[in-house]
Amino acid sequence: xxxxxxxTTKAPEPQATEPQIQVRxxxxxxxxxxxxxxISVSISAGETVAVIGESGCGKTVxxxxxxxxxxxxxxxxxxxxxxxxxxxxxxxxxxxRRFGFVFQNAALFDSMSVFxxxxxxxxxxxxxxxxxxxxxxxxxLQDVGLPPGVAGRRPSELSGGMRKRVGLARxxxxxxxxxxxxxxxxxxxxxxxxxxxxxxxxxxxxxxxxSVIVTHDMRTAQKVADRVLMFFPRTRLEADESQxxxxxxxxxxxxxxxxxVRQFVRGEAGDRIKEISK
Ligand SMILES: Nc1ncnc2c1ncn2[C@@H]1O[C@H](COP(=O)(O)OP(=O)(O)OP(=O)(O)O)[C@@H](O)[C@H]1O
Numbered sequence: 001x002x003x004x005x006x007x008t009t010k011a012p013e014p015q016a017t018e019p020q021i022q023v024r025x026x027x028x029x030x031x032x033x034x035x036x037x038x039i040s041v042s043i044s045a046g047e048t049v050a051v052i053g054e055s056g057c058g059k060t061v062x063x064x065x066x067x068x069x070x071x072x073x074x075x076x077x078x079x080x081x082x083x084x085x086x087x088x089x090x091x092x093x094x095x096x097r098r099f100g101f102v103f104q105n106a107a108l109f110d111s112m113s114v115f116x117x118x119x120x121x122x123x124x125x126x127x128x129x130x131x132x133x134x135x136x137x138x139x140x141l142q143d144v145g146l147p148p149g150v151a152g153r154r155p156s157e158l159s160g161g162m163r164k165r166v167g168l169a170r171x172x173x174x175x176x177x178x179x180x181x182x183x184x185x186x187x188x189x190x191x192x193x194x195x196x197x198x199x200x201x202x203x204x205x206x207x208x209x210x211s212v213i214v215t216h217d218m219r220t221a222q223k224v225a226d227r228v229l230m231f232f233p234r235t236r237l238e239a240d241e242s243q244x245x246x247x248x249x250x251x252x253x254x255x256x257x258x259x260x261v262r263q264f265v266r267g268e269a270g271d272r273i274k275e276i277s278k
Contacts, residue, residue, distance in 0.1 A: 018081060020045040020177070020210055021066060026075035028061050035061050037234055037243060039075070045177070046208040048200075050215055050225035050250070054264070057231040058243075059214045063180050066212060067099050068092060079178075097125050100171035100179040104186060108155040108166060114141070115151035118170045125174060140169040144199055161192035165199065172203055179203065181213040185220055193217060200224050218265055222250045230261055 019042035028036040035058040043049055051059045064070040066077060068084040077084045079095060087095060101107075108117045118137045122128050128136065138148050144165040155163055164184060171179055184200065185193035197220050203209055215221055221228050230246035230253075237243060246253065246261045253265045263270045 019043055020080060022076075022078040023066065024076045024078065026065060026072045026077065028058070028065055028070060029073040034073075034234060036065070036072075039243060041229060041244065041247070043210060043212070045210055046204075048204055048211040048213070048224055048226045050213045050221040050228045051231065052215060052218075052221055052228060052264070053231035053245075054233060055216075057233040059231055060182055062231065063182060063212060063214050067101070067178070067180055068096070097174060098177045100174070100176035102164075102167050102171045102179065102181040102184055104183045105163075108163060108170075110155050113152055113154060114146075114158070114166050117155065117166060118151075118173060121170060121174050136173060137169075140173050141166075143202070144169045145195065161188050161195065164188065164192075164196055168196070168199055168203075172209075175207060176209065178210045178212070181211065181215070183215055183217075184213060185215065185217045190219075193219065194223075196220075197223050221253075225250050228253060230264065232260065 021041075021043040023039055023041040023043075026036055026039040027034060039062065051062060053059055061070060065072055068077070068079075068087075071085050079098075082091070082095065084092070084095070108114075109120070112120070115137055118140055119133050122133050122136060138151065141148065141151060146162060146165055146169070150158070150162065150166075155166065158166065168184075181200065185196050188196065200211065200213070200220075201224055204211060211224075213220060213224065226249070228246060228248065228250050229244055232241075232243055232245045234243055245258055246256055248256075253261060256262055256265075259270075262268075
């Protein structure tokens with residue numbers, strides 16, 4: 001029996017050949033506005049996927065749907081064979097523990113120290129004692145290039161790049177199977193952006209995490225991703241066109257046969273100037 005049939009059954013064991021994430025004909029509509037339609041994508045365990053596309057095309061909505069923060073209006077998302085929309089609250093909380101989130105603004109708790117921010121998932125989801133928590137928090141801060149002296153400071157006392165690194169340390173402290181990054185380099189200078197790119201690569205080297213990175217940063221897509229998905233705003237698609245305009249390796253973007261993909265990655269406005277000024 002599958003979880004589709006009963007909420008009390010155990011989650012099925014994932015098949016070795018089965019993609020870790022299966023997005024099946026997903027649609028997301030808010031009120032009368034359909035943001036995503038007929039999205040079907042599979043992501044294998046350990047893959048690093050960058051999601052690119054114009055502002056407003058639905059990248060963040062896609063990412064949130066992937067991790068069950070938004071329920072699709074139609075279609076389904078399967079993680080290790082489990083349909084996220086059909087899980088019990090306990091099952092969804094168990095599966096969320098396997099996800100790490102790196103939010104655009106780092107989303108740290110400003111009233112807590114950096115130490116307590118990074119320790120938060122450990123205290124919530126494990127019974128690690130104080131000594132172990134201390135050791136793991138300091139090790140993770142060191143892994144993202146932050147000295148122990150930062151631990152006692154408040155997030156508001158840190159630079160944007162440091163806050164992003166604290167957010168990353170917090171997201172990976174439970175060694176999640178899937179990490180989603182929402183615009184991890186936005187607002188950073190080119191050097192700090194590259195530090196974040198290297199840290200994302202580093203996480204992947206340390207253990208076989210699956211990563212989904214929503215980004216406008218073509219350098220991140222080129223340097224960090226194994227695969228790039230480019231979404232297009234649904235309202236500007238021709239009838240029957242797929243909303244995923246590109247699904248392939250980063251090296252193929254510039255040479256894509258699809259003009260809109262080439263224009264996007266080269267940052268060429270093309271006909272958009274005329275459309276926008278109409
Ligand atoms: N909870 C919500 N309720 C209603 N509309 C929403 C909601 N979340 C997102 N939207 C709308 O969905 C559309 C896509 O938003 P989304 O944040 O996914 O875009 P994006 O591609 O990530 O854009 P950007 O690159 O600018 O961050 C937008 O028009 C947004 O206003």
